[in-house]
Amino acid sequence: MSHNQLPPNQQLAAPGKWPVVGERRRASQPVPWRLRISGAVQTPGEWTLDQLQQLRPVTRRVDIHCVTRWSKLAMPVTGVPLARLLEHCQPREDARFLSFIAASERGHTTSLPADDIARLDPLIVWEADGAPLTEEHGGPLRMIVPGRYFYKSVKWLIGIELLPEDRLGYWEATAGYHNHADPWREERYVTAGVSRQEAARRIAARDFRGQDLLSIDAPGLDLAELQAAGALLRNANFRGCRLVRADFAGANLSNAHLAGADLTAANLREADCEGADFSGACLREADLRGASLFGATFVELRDGGHYNGAAVDRTTLVDDAALALLAPPQAEYLAARLAGAAQPE
Ligand SMILES: Nc1nc2c(c(=O)[nH]1)N[C@H]1C(S)=C(S)[C@@H](COP(=O)(O)O)O[C@H]1N2
Ligand SMILES: [Mo]
Numbered sequence: 001m002s003h004n005q006l007p008p009n010q011q012l013a014a015p016g017k018w019p020v021v022g023e024r025r026r027a028s029q030p031v032p033w034r035l036r037i038s039g040a041v042q043t044p045g046e047w048t049l050d051q052l053q054q055l056r057p058v059t060r061r062v063d064i065h066c067v068t069r070w071s072k073l074a075m076p077v078t079g080v081p082l083a084r085l086l087e088h089c090q091p092r093e094d095a096r097f098l099s100f101i102a103a104s105e106r107g108h109t110t111s112l113p114a115d116d117i118a119r120l121d122p123l124i125v126w127e128a129d130g131a132p133l134t135e136e137h138g139g140p141l142r143m144i145v146p147g148r149y150f151y152k153s154v155k156w157l158i159g160i161e162l163l164p165e166d167r168l169g170y171w172e173a174t175a176g177y178h179n180h181a182d183p184w185r186e187e188r189y190v191t192a193g194v195s196r197q198e199a200a201r202r203i204a205a206r207d208f209r210g211q212d213l214l215s216i217d218a219p220g221l222d223l224a225e226l227q228a229a230g231a232l233l234r235n236a237n238f239r240g241c242r243l244v245r246a247d248f249a250g251a252n253l254s255n256a257h258l259a260g261a262d263l264t265a266a267n268l269r270e271a272d273c274e275g276a277d278f279s280g281a282c283l284r285e286a287d288l289r290g291a292s293l294f295g296a297t298f299v300e301l302r303d304g305g306h307y308n309g310a311a312v313d314r315t316t317l318v319d320d321a322a323l324a325l326l327a328p329p330q331a332e333y334l335a336a337r338l339a340g341a342a343q344p345e
Contacts, residue, residue, distance in 0.1 A: 068274035069295030079125030101159035110169030
């Protein structure tokens, strides 16, 4: 896909801002940094960072699209194409998947089908935006996989293993993230974690505390005073729900659909609301202190106009730090309402 285009339901991150997502620190590694390619290959390979940097580096502009709805377009990165290293290793016939391994405490991984390498042309990079990668962004060495949500781009790359069968990555296995991850098709999540019957039972009880209800589908319901502290509600559909005084403290509401919901006096403290849609929701007296709001939507921007703005006023509690990380039009909208500006028509 060409540059300067946003896939569906993505927003540009604030200019010059590059949010840190997921792990922030690498696990300690022997010096010098090494990358190993192993598994279903004729010739396993090993390169130090120095050796990689001698391999005719390329600089390219890439678009990155995080599953939590922020994008950064045409970021310059420098590295070597993975395809070049694979040529050297000569993958075997049965090498149908690649598992990318990070130097991290949890041994973070992600994977791609081998057929996607030629199509996507991933890069192994050590520089971005004209400077060496910082540790929090995956330095000294990370993957950049254009054309897939950014969770397919591992930070602190130390190994690539070629495999006959897929090995599901960390987020794909634990967060319900889609294994194909094409942002142009909005492949963010696999479908619901619980059956319809089970979901109905939990909705009737109004008690979601600490439960994993990925992608639960509950639009238009009266869920006033719902108890959902610490619940895992990624991609949940609460469009148009009555959620007055609901308790979502510490819950994971990333990419949750809350458009038009009544969240008056709801507790969203320390909730992960990355990529959540609050357009047209009522957030009067709602408490979002400590909540993470990267990529969240409070107003829809179409054809140069503002539509379905959330009802936010001086009684809504939001940290300045969270505002600073929103896409600029969202931050402006929110800041004006929090300061007491009237709701636009
Ligand atoms: N080792 C490691 N790599 C990772 C992650 C992680 O948690 N650990 N998170 C992924 C996700 S979800 C995203 S969006 C990007 C974030 O990269 P950034 O922090 O440089 O923006 O890294 C990806 N690679
Ligand atoms: Mo992500």
